[in-house]
Amino acid sequence: MNRRQELGLGGLGVLLAFGICEAVGRAGLVRRSYLPPASEVLSRAVELAGDRAFLDGVGVTLRAWALGLGLACAIAIPLGLLLGSVPVVDDAVRAVIEFLRPLPSVALIPLVSLLLGSGTETEVALITYASVWPILFNTVYGLGETDPLAKDTLRAFGFGRLSVLLRVELPGTAPFIAAGVRISASIALVLAVATELLSGFGQGLGIFIAQAQLATDGTRDVLAGVVWAGVLGLVINGVLVWGERRVFPWTPERRERAGEATGSGDGPGTGRPAGSGGDRAEGGLPT
Amino acid sequence: MSKAPNSVTRPAGRSRPLIRGTAGRAAHLTRSAVVLARGALLRWLVLVLALAAWQLAARVHGSVYFPPPARIAHHAYDLWFSGPVGHLFLTPAAVDTILPSLGRMSAGFALAAVAGIALGVAVGRSRRAYVLCNPVLQFARAVPPPALVPVFVVVFDFGTPMQLASIVFSAVWPVLINTAEGARDTDPLRLDVAAVLRLTAPERLWFLLLPSALPRIFAGLRLSLSLCLILMVFSELLPGTANGIGFALTDAQSRSDLLTVWAVLVLLGALGYLLNTGLLAVEKRLTGRGSSKGSRNGRSTT
Numbered sequence: 001m002n003r004r005q006e007l008g009l010g011g012l013g014v015l016l017a018f019g020i021c022e023a024v025g026r027a028g029l030v031r032r033s034y035l036p037p038a039s040e041v042l043s044r045a046v047e048l049a050g051d052r053a054f055l056d057g058v059g060v061t062l063r064a065w066a067l068g069l070g071l072a073c074a075i076a077i078p079l080g081l082l083l084g085s086v087p088v089v090d091d092a093v094r095a096v097i098e099f100l101r102p103l104p105s106v107a108l109i110p111l112v113s114l115l116l117g118s119g120t121e122t123e124v125a126l127i128t129y130a131s132v133w134p135i136l137f138n139t140v141y142g143l144g145e146t147d148p149l150a151k152d153t154l155r156a157f158g159f160g161r162l163s164v165l166l167r168v169e170l171p172g173t174a175p176f177i178a179a180g181v182r183i184s185a186s187i188a189l190v191l192a193v194a195t196e197l198l199s200g201f202g203q204g205l206g207i208f209i210a211q212a213q214l215a216t217d218g219t220r221d222v223l224a225g226v227v228w229a230g231v232l233g234l235v236i237n238g239v240l241v242w243g244e245r246r247v248f249p250w251t252p253e254r255r256e257r258a259g260e261a262t263g264s265g266d267g268p269g270t271g272r273p274a275g276s277g278g279d280r281a282e283g284g285l286p287t
Numbered sequence: 288m289s290k291a292p293n294s295v296t297r298p299a300g301r302s303r304p305l306i307r308g309t310a311g312r313a314a315h316l317t318r319s320a321v322v323l324a325r326g327a328l329l330r331w332l333v334l335v336l337a338l339a340a341w342q343l344a345a346r347v348h349g350s351v352y353f354p355p356p357a358r359i360a361h362h363a364y365d366l367w368f369s370g371p372v373g374h375l376f377l378t379p380a381a382v383d384t385i386l387p388s389l390g391r392m393s394a395g396f397a398l399a400a401v402a403g404i405a406l407g408v409a410v411g412r413s414r415r416a417y418v419l420c421n422p423v424l425q426f427a428r429a430v431p432p433p434a435l436v437p438v439f440v441v442v443f444d445f446g447t448p449m450q451l452a453s454i455v456f457s458a459v460w461p462v463l464i465n466t467a468e469g470a471r472d473t474d475p476l477r478l479d480v481a482a483v484l485r486l487t488a489p490e491r492l493w494f495l496l497l498p499s500a501l502p503r504i505f506a507g508l509r510l511s512l513s514l515c516l517i518l519m520v521f522s523e524l525l526p527g528t529a530n531g532i533g534f535a536l537t538d539a540q541s542r543s544d545l546l547t548v549w550a551v552l553v554l555l556g557a558l559g560y561l562l563n564t565g566l567l568a569v570e571k572r573l574t575g576r577g578s579s580k581g582s583r584n585g586r587s588t589t
Contacts, residue, residue: 006418013419034442088329095330096337102559103552104516106433107533109524110540111548115352186429194433194521206434213437222441226434233429 018042036220045224054208058228061192061205064120068127069181069188076132077177080139084173085165090140097136105130105187106194118199127191131184135177142176143169175248182240189233205229354546363550385554388531391447392519395454399511403459404504407466408496417471424464432457432514433521445527454518458511465507469500505570512566516559532558 018038025037048054083090108126116122150168159167196206205225212221338356345355367381374382410416410424436453443449473496481491497504523533532551539547 009415009418010422014422016419017423091326091329092333094326095334098560099334099556102563103556104513104520104559106517106521106524107536107552107555110536111545111552114540114543114545114548186431190431190433190517193431194517197433197437198521198524209434209437213440219438219441222437226430226438229434230426230430233431234426237429 034219036223040220041223041227044220045227048224048228057203057208058205058232060120060203061196062232064123064127064204065185065188065192068124068192069131069185071124071128072131072135072184072188073181075128076135076180077139080136080177081143081165081170081173083136084140084143085161085169101133105191109195109198113199119202122199123192123195123204126195127188130191131188134183134187135180138176138180138183139173142173145176146172175244178240178244178248182237182244185236185240186233189229189236193229205232351545354549359546359549359553362546363553366547366550367554383530384532384535387447388519388523388533389558391450391531392454392515395451395519396458396512396515398451398455399458399515400462400508402455403462403507403511404466406459407463407504407507408470408492408500410463411467411470411500412496414471417467420467424460424467428460428464432518436518436522436525440525440527445525446529450519450522450528450531453522454515457518458514461510461514462504462507465503465510466500469503470496472503473499501574505566505574508570509563509566512562513559516555516562520555 021038025035025040083093105126108129109122112125113122116125146169150172151164154164154168192204193206193209196202196204197210199207205228209222209225209229212218212225215221341353342355342357345353367378367385368376370376370378370381377385410420432453435456436449439449439452439456443452477495477499478491481495486494519531520533520536522528523531524537526537528534532555536548536551539545539551
């Protein structure tokens, strides 16, 4: 099957799904105002693309998303490098991390909104907290996967600890970090929407959905918002995958396979990397 | 049907290296045990120190927002675990709070797992079906799950059906996609062997496809489990719910009862940790021998 056929078949799948949604909406299984047909939702979504207020809301959400993700990177990558290269620190901090990580981040929304009020700070703080983990664990894991031969070679030539880190370990780990950032990007979007849905006022995509829900006959708007959220997630993921391929051409298939093989089975790292190097899998992280 | 030859040959094959390398292995084991013990000691020490520092700081500052951990633990104990022995020490409040949440979550997780694995195998078996469904699946996965909860609120109204639907609908995609990829990556050689051996479709599924997809299935299940936990809490946080851990959380928040908020967080953290550890144990048990045994069985069925 060549590329064009695949595209055609995929398009057919999309049309099919659309048709089913349309049919379910029109068949009257559920009340029309509860579940409008797909065409109405889609036209509403397109209409929203020209709506200034809605676009501003999406912009606010995206800004919080980017800020949170950026902060998470700034925290997690250096910390991960430290944990991955100094075993004593890793041993020491591991227990604290293991206790913080399994907490479902959504549960922090009430506490953080009590602490910081229900504004952008809360949203950014929660996004940061949730996004730190995949990046951190992928960084530590990636450091463990770097080529020992290359490290030994550099050491044999008298390079110091720091230059080994910069010349071998960082380039070797970068694809893993990028995969972690991609996983975190989708988690950050989840947290952004969840926080906004719960806070319920202000501006943002989640707030648009929350307010549409309250309106009579608002399901159409809710679903249109959901379509937008999905498109955002898809675009963000696509851009990051594309970027990874472009920026890290040296990541061989081999590494991807290795990541999968080690990640799938055992290991104290719990769900990290079902192929942290690969673009298909995402690490099974409790967020 | 092939259990007998396996159980006969395996101990004999295993025992030989054991005898040969016992001394060396023992020495190695003690050494690594010492390293492990040192690591574990350091971990617990740091954790205890961190908790002690928090306790001290909270005592000194007397901040309402960060109560000392000892008080949080005591409060959680009073709230949920000081019940009679007959109820496994659970108080009535715990029965009202924890059990409904856990019930919804496990039901949702089970439904999502079954549906995801079944559909995933169906989609992954045929290249055409995979290509057909892939774009739709990718989109479904890309939607941030909390965004869909309002839709379910409208369709099902508040209550258990809405919460169950939210959990299932967000947790099914990772399992489905990972299972499909796992089933797709089945070794073609083995599929050929299965064809030569004329395995029936159920046999092929049980002995070949599922075992080879198992690692990927578990990767999906781990993701789903964390999503289940998130959605369980989120769907209970929404106004309109009447019970559950998330409800206890919002209730405490509205009363500005910080102690209960913290206690609920600790409870959720412990729950998340236990669930994740449990799933990992199951995975280790199943994949540790599952893949090789499965294929061996598949080959020796004739």
